[in-house]
Amino acid sequence: MRTVQKIMRASLWVLSALVALAVAQVTAPSTGMAEDFTIGVISPMTGVGADLGIASQQAVEPVIEEINRAGGVKGMQIKVIFRDDESNPQKGVAAAYELLQRYHANIIMGANLTNVAFAVAPIVNQAKVPFIVMGTGGPLIDPQKFPYSFRTNVPTDLEAATLVNYMLSQGVGKKPGLMVDTTALGQAGEQAIRKALQMHQMEPVAYEAFSPADTDLTAQGLRLQKAGVDVLFVWSNGTQLAHAARSFESVGFNPPVFGGFGMHQESFINLAGPAGNKWAATILRAFTRSQTEPAPAAVKAYVAKMKQRWGDKLTKTVEISALWDDTAHLVVDVLKRATSTNGDALKTALEQTKGFKGMISTYSFAPDKHDGLNPADITIAYALGVVDNIRVRVPGMR
Amino acid sequence: MVTELASLTIAGLAIGSVYALMALAINVVFSARRVVNFAQGDLAMLAGLIGVTLISAWGFPYFLSLIGTAGLAAVIALAIERLAVRPLPPDETNITWILSMVAVAIILSNASQLIFGTDPMAFPSLFSGRPIEFAGIRAAPEQLVAIVFAAIFMTGFSVIQNHTILGKAMKAAARDPDMAAMVGIGVQRYIAVAFATAGAMAAVTSFLVGPMTFVTPELGFSLGIKGFAAAALGGLGTFGGAVAGGAILGLAETLSGAYLGSAVRDSVSLVILCIILVFRPTGLVGEVRVLKV
Numbered sequence: 001m002r003t004v005q006k007i008m009r010a011s012l013w014v015l016s017a018l019v020a021l022a023v024a025q026v027t028a029p030s031t032g033m034a035e036d037f038t039i040g041v042i043s044p045m046t047g048v049g050a051d052l053g054i055a056s057q058q059a060v061e062p063v064i065e066e067i068n069r070a071g072g073v074k075g076m077q078i079k080v081i082f083r084d085d086e087s088n089p090q091k092g093v094a095a096a097y098e099l100l101q102r103y104h105a106n107i108i109m110g111a112n113l114t115n116v117a118f119a120v121a122p123i124v125n126q127a128k129v130p131f132i133v134m135g136t137g138g139p140l141i142d143p144q145k146f147p148y149s150f151r152t153n154v155p156t157d158l159e160a161a162t163l164v165n166y167m168l169s170q171g172v173g174k175k176p177g178l179m180v181d182t183t184a185l186g187q188a189g190e191q192a193i194r195k196a197l198q199m200h201q202m203e204p205v206a207y208e209a210f211s212p213a214d215t216d217l218t219a220q221g222l223r224l225q226k227a228g229v230d231v232l233f234v235w236s237n238g239t240q241l242a243h244a245a246r247s248f249e250s251v252g253f254n255p256p257v258f259g260g261f262g263m264h265q266e267s268f269i270n271l272a273g274p275a276g277n278k279w280a281a282t283i284l285r286a287f288t289r290s291q292t293e294p295a296p297a298a299v300k301a302y303v304a305k306m307k308q309r310w311g312d313k314l315t316k317t318v319e320i321s322a323l324w325d326d327t328a329h330l331v332v333d334v335l336k337r338a339t340s341t342n343g344d345a346l347k348t349a350l351e352q353t354k355g356f357k358g359m360i361s362t363y364s365f366a367p368d369k370h371d372g373l374n375p376a377d378i379t380i381a382y383a384l385g386v387v388d389n390i391r392v393r394v395p396g397m398r
Numbered sequence: 399m400v401t402e403l404a405s406l407t408i409a410g411l412a413i414g415s416v417y418a419l420m421a422l423a424i425n426v427v428f429s430a431r432r433v434v435n436f437a438q439g440d441l442a443m444l445a446g447l448i449g450v451t452l453i454s455a456w457g458f459p460y461f462l463s464l465i466g467t468a469g470l471a472a473v474i475a476l477a478i479e480r481l482a483v484r485p486l487p488p489d490e491t492n493i494t495w496i497l498s499m500v501a502v503a504i505i506l507s508n509a510s511q512l513i514f515g516t517d518p519m520a521f522p523s524l525f526s527g528r529p530i531e532f533a534g535i536r537a538a539p540e541q542l543v544a545i546v547f548a549a550i551f552m553t554g555f556s557v558i559q560n561h562t563i564l565g566k567a568m569k570a571a572a573r574d575p576d577m578a579a580m581v582g583i584g585v586q587r588y589i590a591v592a593f594a595t596a597g598a599m600a601a602v603t604s605f606l607v608g609p610m611t612f613v614t615p616e617l618g619f620s621l622g623i624k625g626f627a628a629a630a631l632g633g634l635g636t637f638g639g640a641v642a643g644g645a646i647l648g649l650a651e652t653l654s655g656a657y658l659g660s661a662v663r664d665s666v667s668l669v670i671l672c673i674i675l676v677f678r679p680t681g682l683v684g685e686v687r688v689l690k691v
Binding site: 219270 | 516528
């Protein structure tokens, strides 16, 4: 009996020591004496968000190679470590711990999917490491709750306001419906659309939710149709939205449909078919063109450069690559300005960013403003309207 | 309300027909070898990925691709029988074949991910996306085709099982292989035929379900589970039961999803399965055996 107690006590000591070590590793600030500067990237290389992860890798690798070839920053070489979150929050958490504990990442970027970003944000913030989040969900950026989180991507609230304003200004419909998935992304979209409609004293005339595992959304389509919905707002990822488009087509429900950034995923483009013709979503204005005017020369040049580098493997969501390209350059700029490589110094340098010029936007942050994009950076484009990797805006949007 | 219910019923019967085809294939193998082919769902998924590659990537005509995929799936099913079923020693507890079939399912799933990747693929359809409308009731052409195919296969298998030498020999081989061999039935040959048939059916199923759901490596698991549930609900080894089980599951899933919400659709169909099996352990039309003591 006494032996068992001794073993138990010894095990508890070992366990406590291991926990203490793990906590110390996560929370210990970096010394600022690192030989290399390590960027950890958490991205979905597989699963529903795979195209976003591939776009991130295709953008970040060439930027960092170029910087390192030119001698790095302040004598430091920049190391980038990609980890696949498999479009799964649990895998995202494991990736975050690995990047923080094993690789002592100085800064973390990514978590493109909002549900993954929500899982990762508390861990990276607890470690006091800056986290440039790509998930669009509005509440991901809150300088009080997540002081180390910043975003260069589109916030959901801004997307929703853009979509609702377009609906009203163009008279697209009078009876809006709302359909979202049951994940954190869908919930963030629902809140944002409801808020944007309420600003104009409107409510959705019908509301539907669906699980990400649903492949048949016939019932939702029939009910929305029955409620007389003449314009529909949707919030989910590309594959789920493609299921919705195909299900709606099977019951002849074919209103104009507007959604968030997820609709521009490669999976929607590949899977929706003609059913997605009237589906449009928010997009980064810099990477769009009108029906008649050509795309800006700088955008065409970037697409050509990426095509040269990646050939047939180039992602169809090249605007996401451009966003990551901007973000990688922003990190390099921050590193140049930061007084050291520890989390607080990098955070301060990020908050002092004013007018950093990228392809997508001119980014500015402040202690109380951790979202970098501006309303003017967003427009609306057809999900299937892609000409030479550049999106075509809906009529009436510039 | 009535037209909505009718449209949903067609959607439910269509997805139920897919489950029924899975259950029919499971029953074909069960009728010949008394094992449940848990790899049937993954075989259908693999067939779907092969089919979509043949049509979309390599440009083969639709029906030629269907025939080619069915042939290839039959060969894979024969290999499964030869490598993962035939060598198994007799086992009263059934554990060896259950483990073996689950292992095959996992191997097929992993192989598919390695070969075809994890992205969903759009399966080409023979029809335009426009629904067929009659008296306000709308249905996609793919849905109606799935229902017709399930009915044809059920009728065909029932006729073969009950009215042909092949069907009777298969039944005999499953019930008592030694006795069947003694009366001159080539037991292994009939078992092989059953597996090959199940393989070809996996291809047909994938061509029917593909346009409705897209094809991904994850499709195999859900198809396999639903197919087994439909077979158990109807009664293992009974072809009419497979179709009834598939239809009940499909309808329960679609109607509960529509009226109770997406979150409960799978639970409702599986609760129905449990309730029916409590009162009818051999399934809806499964044969009840009286044990004389």
